[in-house]
Amino acid sequence: MTHAVAAARRLAALALILALPALAASSGPAAAATPAKTVTVAIKTFAFTARVITVAPGTTVVWTNEDEDPHTVTAADRSFHSAALDTGGKFSFTFTKAGDFGYFCSLHPHMTGRVIVKAN
Amino acid sequence: MTDHADESLSRRGLLTHCAGWAGAGALYTLTGGIASSISLDAALAAPPRRGASKPFTFLQISDTHIGFDKAANPDTRGTAIAAVEKIKALPDKPDIILHTGDITHLSTEEQFDDARQILSGLGAPVFYVPGEHDFLDEGQGRAYLARYGAGTLGTGWHSFDHLGVHFIALNNVANLKAGGMAHLGEEQLAWLKRDLAGLSASTPIVVFAHIPLWTVYEAWGWGTDDSGAALALLRRFGSVTVLNGHIHQILQKVEGNVSFHSARSTAYPQPAPGAAPSPGPLKVPSEQLPMMLGIRTARFVRGNEPIALIDQSLA
Ligand SMILES: [Cu+2]
Numbered sequence: 183m184t185h186a187v188a189a190a191r192r193l194a195a196l197a198l199i200l201a202l203p204a205l206a207a208s209s210g211p212a213a214a215a216t217p218a219k220t221v222t223v224a225i226k227t228f229a230f231t232a233r234v235i236t237v238a239p240g241t242t243v244v245w246t247n248e249d250e251d252p253h254t255v256t257a258a259d260r261s262f263h264s265a266a267l268d269t270g271g272k273f274s275f276t277f278t279k280a281g282d283f284g285y286f287c288s289l290h291p292h293m294t295g296r297v298i299v300k301a302n
Numbered sequence: 303m304t305d306h307a308d309e310s311l312s313r314r315g316l317l318t319h320c321a322g323w324a325g326a327g328a329l330y331t332l333t334g335g336i337a338s339s340i341s342l343d344a345a346l347a348a349p350p351r352r353g354a355s356k357p358f359t360f361l362q363i364s365d366t367h368i369g370f371d372k373a374a375n376p377d378t379r380g381t382a383i384a385a386v387e388k389i390k391a392l393p394d395k396p397d398i399i400l401h402t403g404d405i406t407h408l409s410t411e412e413q414f415d416d417a418r419q420i421l422s423g424l425g426a427p428v429f430y431v432p433g434e435h436d437f438l439d440e441g442q443g444r445a446y447l448a449r450y451g452a453g454t455l456g457t458g459w460h461s462f463d464h465l466g467v468h469f470i471a472l473n474n475v476a477n478l479k480a481g482g483m484a485h486l487g488e489e490q491l492a493w494l495k496r497d498l499a500g501l502s503a504s505t506p507i508v509v510f511a512h513i514p515l516w517t518v519y520e521a522w523g524w525g526t527d528d529s530g531a532a533l534a535l536l537r538r539f540g541s542v543t544v545l546n547g548h549i550h551q552i553l554q555k556v557e558g559n560v561s562f563h564s565a566r567s568t569a570y571p572q573p574a575p576g577a578a579p580s581p582g583p584l585k586v587p588s589e590q591l592p593m594m595l596g597i598r599t600a601r602f603v604r605g606n607e608p609i610a611l612i613d614q615s616l617a
Contacts, residue, residue, distance in 0.1 A: 228522070228580035250372040250583050252408060252438065258480040266408055266438040269372065286480035289434045292523035294481050 230295035361396035364547030365567030369407035374570040374583030402547035403433030403512030484513035519575035566596035
């Protein structure tokens with residue numbers, strides 16, 4: 183019985199945590215009017231710079247390859263992927279939903295990065 | 303037999319004495335799992351060895367990167383042609399040629415066509431494995447397989463025999479996973495197991511693949527994460543020679559009866575493992591470039607004789 187009570191408490195706490203971002207998002211109608219943002223990520227010396235970025239929903243991320251070697255931007259779950267980007271090549275993707283998106287270079291899979299999308 | 307034993311013993315003594323890299327090339331010999339090297343000059347000066355039957359020569363060319371035109375080598379077409387000319391001028395004609403991948407730089411139709419034209423007329427059949435640069439098209443290898451996929455399985459793996467030596471071509475550049483290294487995959491490993499099943503342990507084996515099948519440098523992805531499964535299948539054979547490209551430099555390693563050798567590129571050098579912030583193309587003064595590019599010949603003599611590898615630069 184105490185076990186069930188503890189579980190119910192945990193559930194309630196979880197519901198509160200989940201509700202918080204939703205409240206924050208809905209309380210600011212001005213946020214919806216803000217023009218879509220663009221964030222850039224450089225691909226250089228075989229690394230995504232910055233490796234981890236946190237952006238708001240609706241942000242467009244633009245990757246630019248500054249290396250002499252080609253690279254790709256490929257979601258770990260393949261939900262988005264670029265063609266091979268030669269030197270100076272760009273790829274952009276707009277993140278509409280909140281989430282944690284791991285990606286890598288399918289040519290050099292030790293190159294990994296993350297885009298964390300969350301409302302703030 | 304005693305002749306062979308004496309010969310290899312005395313040669314081993316010599317090899318131990320002279321081990322190390324020297325001059326424009328190096329000769330590798332593999333006897334009883336011990337690989338050593340002597341200078342190319344010494345190797346060429348050595349008297350011809352007796353063999354039970356006619357020996358043959360095969361050749362390895364790698365990482366032509368047709369289409370690359372950056373500072374590290376603005377003329378990869380020219381250096382590939384220089385390599386072809388070098389091969390054509392060899393006094394000992396190779397029976398077969400192995401291309402260990404990165405034929406092109408960006409997998410475009412033009413680059414594949416150009417590479418085919420440059421590599422035609424070598425005077426021997428060329429067997430290919432793809433590098434990751436050959437699997438860059440939207441079809442993830444469709445362009446490569448349209449040209450080189452005939453008679454192969456899966457993403458291009460295959461095997462063939464030549465004068466008693468079993469050659470195995472593996473693809474470790476397809477369907478790579480985030481955070482990992484090169485990858486062979488379950489389907490290819492299952493095929494390899496079937497391919498080797500009927501062979502006696504005395505069959506000499508030559509495996510060729512693009513990315514090293516041993517971990518050269520994990521931080522740069524220079525290895526194959528499931529190569530252990532392949533090596534487990536190869537361990538029962540008395541002589542296994544594994545040839546690769548990808549890292550654009552000569553490196554070797556021996557593990558029991560298996561010896562691993564990575565070859566030079568004909569396009570541009572890359573830094574030694576960990577010697578630079580990234581594995582990108584290494585820019586050297588243009589007069590030094592030909593010394594860092596090259597081809598490799600391999601000489602097989604039937605019996606207990608080792609396969610001897612001779613690396614020659616384009617200088
Ligand atoms: Cu890459």
